[in-house]
Amino acid sequence: MYIVSMFFIICGTFFLFAGTIGLLRLPDFYTRMHATGKCDTLGSILILFGMTFYLGPSLESIKIILIMVFVFLTSPTATHSIGKAAFDNKLPLWTKEKKNDLAT
Amino acid sequence: MINFFIMTSIIILCLVFLCLYRAAFGPGVLNRIIAVNVIGTKTIVVILFMGLIFKRVDMFIDISIVYALMNFIATLTFSKYSRTKGVL
Numbered sequence: 001m002y003i004v005s006m007f008f009i010i011c012g013t014f015f016l017f018a019g020t021i022g023l024l025r026l027p028d029f030y031t032r033m034h035a036t037g038k039c040d041t042l043g044s045i046l047i048l049f050g051m052t053f054y055l056g057p058s059l060e061s062i063k064i065i066l067i068m069v070f071v072f073l074t075s076p077t078a079t080h081s082i083g084k085a086a087f088d089n090k091l092p093l094w095t096k097e098k099k100n101d102l103a104t
Numbered sequence: 105m106i107n108f109f110i111m112t113s114i115i116i117l118c119l120v121f122l123c124l125y126r127a128a129f130g131p132g133v134l135n136r137i138i139a140v141n142v143i144g145t146k147t148i149v150v151i152l153f154m155g156l157i158f159k160r161v162d163m164f165i166d167i168s169i170v171y172a173l174m175n176f177i178a179t180l181t182f183s184k185y186s187r188t189k190g191v192l
Contacts, residue, residue, distance in 0.1 A: 085187035
């Protein structure tokens with residue numbers, strides 16, 4: 001049972017790492033939000049799932065599953081709210097076309 | 105298993121310090137809000153790891169639930185304020 005728990009916790013840590021790299025490296029606000037909104041939810045849920053395997057069937061496992069459901073509901077809601085705030089305030093989108101500063 | 109939990113907590117705390125760069129120097133308010141949201145989500149996980157390390161999970165779970173609630177409410181409040189007032 002410990003092996004399963006360690007597997008889930010390592011997977012979750014990998015997803016948190018990917019989300020952090022996306023938050024640091026991506027060029028725009030919307031793309032950063034795209035990286036963190038999914039990777040953070042999935043990573044934290046995987047780590048909490050691994051903790052339930054470590055604890056076994058008990059009251060603490062039920063409470064951890066409750067936290068999982070709460071994070072699964074609220075984290076996309078918060079991300080959607082921030083994205084709507086940015087889009088309503090007309091934050092400019094990142095485009096791939098490069099601006100040529102030397103052109104006359 | 106305790107050593108594994110301690111190692112994972114240290115790795116997640118290093119990730120928190122990496123996120124702190126975006127919270128400090130990020131251009132605009134919204135980048136900082138999203139960085140603080142990410143740090144809060146990582147803190148929930150670290151608090152539960154602390155409970156597993158000190159073998160007091162029953163106490164630390166309640167703290168974690170309260171932290172998740174506060175993180176959600178803070179993010180919603182900031183985004184609502186930023187949407188109505190037009191602050192970027």
